[in-house]
Amino acid sequence: MKTFLEANRKRKILAVDDEIINLEIIKEILSRSYEVDFAFNGKEALEILSNPESDYSLVMLDLMMPVMDGFEVIRRMKADERLRRFPIIVMTSDKNAEVKSLRMGAADFITKPYDIPEVVQARCQVLIELNEDRSIIRSTERDPLTGLYSKEYFFVYIRRFLPKLADSMDALVLNIDRFSLVNELFGREEGDRILKKAAELIASTILQSHGIACRTDGDIFYVYCERRDDYEACVQKIQNALNQDGPARTLRLRGGVYEPVPGDELPEAWFDRAKAACDNIRDRFNHFVGRYSRELYERVIYEETLIADIDEAVEQRQLTVYYQPKYDIRGDKPVLTSAEALVRWIHPELGFISPGDFIPIFESKGLIRKIDRFVWREAAAQIRRIKDTFHVDLPISVNVSRINIYDPELEDVFLGIIREFDLKPHELILEITESAYSNDENRLAEVVADLRNKGFFISMDDFGAGYSSLGMLTSMPIDILKLDMSFIRNMQVDEKSLMLVELVLDIARFLGVPVVAEGVEEERQYLLLKEMGCQIIQGYYFSPPLPAEKFDRLIQGSTESEDGTES
Ligand code: C2E
Ligand code: CA
Ligand code: CA
Secondary structure: OHHHHOOOOOEEEEEEOOOHHHHHHHHHHHOOOEEEEEEOOHHHHHHHHHOOOOOEEEEEEEOOOOOOOHHHHHHHHHHOOOOOOOOEEEEEOOHHHHHHHHHHOOOEEEEOOOOOHHHHHHHHHHHHHHHHOHHHHHOOOEOOOOOOEOHHHHHHHHHHHOHHHHHHEEEEEEEEOOHHHHHHHHOHHHHHHHHHHHHHHHHHHOOOOOEEEEEEOOOEEEEEEEOOOOHHHHHHHHHHHHOOOOOOOOOOEEEEEEOOOOOOOOHHHHHHHHHHHHHHOOOOOOOOEEEOOHHHHHHHHHHHHHHHHHHHHHHOOOEEEEEEEEEEOOOOOOEEEEEEEEEEEEEOOOEEEOHHHHHHHHHHOOOHHHHHHHHHHHHHHHHHHHHHHHOOOOOEEEEEOHHHHHOOOHHHHHHHHHHHOOOOHHHEEEEEEHHHHHHOHHHHHHHHHHHHHOOOOEEEEEEOOOOOHHHHHHHOOOOEEEEOHHHHHHHOOOHHHHHHHHHHHHHHHHHOOOEEEEOOOOHHHHHHHHHHOOOEEEOOOOOOOEEHHHHHHHHHHHHHHHHOOOO
16 A cells, blocks of 8 residues: 555556456546556456555446456455455446346446446546545645655544454554754754655555555654564664764664554554553663553553652652661660651552652653652751751761762752751761662762762662672772662572672771661571671661651650660
8 A cells, every 4th residue: 555655646446347448448538537457357356456555446347257257256345354445336238237236235337338438437436535535535634744644644544444454454653762853953954854764764664565654743653554573673774774864873763563452443542552662662772663562551651640740749748758767786786877768659549659669760751850859858857857856966868869960950959958957968878879880980980979078978779789889889989888688688598698798798898888788677687687797777677667757756765765764
């Protein structure tokens, strides 16, 4: 069906007759308005029509033919899902045959010898328009820039004409990354040229067999095409071709595929899913094409809900901060020394959402700043409250998502918070996760050095969860090391983990950095860590993260017991 891509094409008619003279007459009558192809018997006609690329708007059928007569052709076409869509005009001189053929499913007839040409033309035209639906034909079919379908027409077309092929067709979405930059940097004209070229390449690379495409939202292409297993290669090929000429040589094209399943009859949803699959590989630069999965769809819906709700969540204080105490275990009795601020979201509809679920979403969308800053301020306020209420200085650590590392205001934000609550910088400990270290070491080293110069304490979070961490310890000064939870979990089951914990404790001792072990759930783990010389412990063994009031009570309890007064 690639000819559908040509704007204003002539519609095609297949004329079937064993007498060449009749075919010539038909062609004579119709060729001004239509492209007329011939078949010389019924069998040949069926072969031509069965080709998936066949895009005839009308079949004109003689009834009396050798090999396979017209009645048999009608019978077979009506019995075949794929062939049923072609309207048939029967050409005959036999009055009885007219009625019989109409009963069998022919749409109309013309009598031989032929009526005056105008009548034949008119009957063909009416039938074609009826079949294609006038309103559709006259709507704005095409995207004027690329000649592809408009989005509206694309969906109408899929819905109306192509579902019969659905079991072998895929929904494919193609997106040119950051295309708006091309317009900005090289001008609209160049942008248009690239879009046009992309459309041509899509037609020649992917639509070869059959299928249709449209352009939407500027730089996004929707393609409904025959299923294939080389989408990666196709998209890569188109990308390479796009980068062959012109000033923008580093365009990235990415795709997403959804395979519609039987009973799944909303083409718009197919393309939403293909688009979700396409967006899913935005950060995976070695992928050209993502595939949709059910989980992906549910996740997309979930993520969109959370993102839409976050502002309200902050305003309405659905976000709250819990505090998980950390204990110094060096002495005879564990002593409360600090706490980690951990955010919680109590969503009015979704209920309790764990930060493990929503933090990564906001991180990946670059929206974590709002949450982090909220938590930092809350934590600072809490430190202040503890000072004022209990007259103790209890540092609290906050998590600093790696994206903040690129925030030029980061230092000012922290300094502002410290000033606002009249704290000393080291009272707000900054936990930076180890994966931030591996991303852009130089940038991170700068930021860490600056913050330390200002007096903040830096804690390396989740140490040992990633790679290359040992080397970094020596190159980047930090104040506290937080051992990843997985070590503690595996310490008793496998010897290697235990040895690694010992090794880390040795290195930390050598560097003069205290180690926090988190995720300590059992007494045995606590005792083992204490024996190996670990200084600080955080975990369910002592306490889960607590809401502020409960945390206050814990502090009250610990200050009273220090005073010798029981609570
Ligand atoms: P994390 O920084 O490694 O925080 C420690 C996590 O371990 C917390 O999970 C805590 O509740 C949990 N935990 C503490 N003790 C135990 C234990 O004994 N056993 C087990 N199994 N788990 C324990 P949580 O609160 O669900 O937070 C998950 C992650 O979400 C955090 O991991 C942190 O990376 C992130 N996160 C939490 N709050 C914030 C925040 O305010 N900002 C940012 N950027 N990230 C946050
Ligand atoms: Ca942490
Ligand atoms: Ca951690």
